[in-house]
Amino acid sequence: MQDENTLYGQNERQHSRKLVLTSDDKTTIQALKEVADKFSTKRDWAKFHNPKDLSIGIVTEGSELLAIFRFKTDKEVKQILGNQLMANQIKHELADVLFFILRFSQMTGTDLTEAFLEKMKLNEIRYPVDKSKGSNKKYTEL
Numbered sequence: 474m475q476d477e478n479t480l481y482g483q484n485e486r487q488h489s490r491k492l493v494l495t496s497d498d499k500t501t502i503q504a505l506k507e508v509a510d511k512f513s514t515k516r517d518w519a520k521f522h523n524p525k526d527l528s529i530g531i532v533t534e535g536s537e538l539l540a541i542f543r544f545k546t547d548k549e550v551k552q553i554l555g556n557q558l559m560a561n562q563i564k565h566e567l568a569d570v571l572f573f574i575l576r577f578s579q580m581t582g583t584d585l586t587e588a589f590l591e592k593m594k595l596n597e598i599r600y601p602v603d604k605s606k607g608s609n610k611k612y613t614e615l
């Protein structure tokens with residue numbers, strides 16, 4: 474039986490064919506989209522989830538991630554990553570970015586897998602291995 478205080482109760486996790494919510498290697502993007510949708514629907518947030526505001530959400534949450542590293546040296550970044558509390562904060566900011574990406578794609582009917590693979594194919598052309606290997610130059614500078 475589903476616990477009303479959680480998005481998905483243990484029973485649902487175990488028995489749902491589609492909504493396996495355990496780890497990256499077992500969870501589909503679709504299942505995560507459904508989590509984001511359920512969370513948003515319960516709060517009547519769809520009315521706020523237009524492309525402009527969801528794009529703002531992606532960037533502002535990305536900025537919260539950036540802020541963690543602002544003015545930090547390489548040594549300090551290593552210390553941050555090794556600190557459990559900070560590592561958790563980073564993980565949560567990544568999740569916030571992901572929420573907005575999932576929600577944007579959901580509200581606009583964008584298939585993220587298709588979009589990602591399409592873009593990677595384009596990147597294969599933009600960044601041929603023989604020209605880009607070991608280089609951090611943008612494709613326009615190769």
Ligand SMILES: [Mg+2]
Pocket residue numbers: 534537565566569
């Ligand atoms: Mg955040």
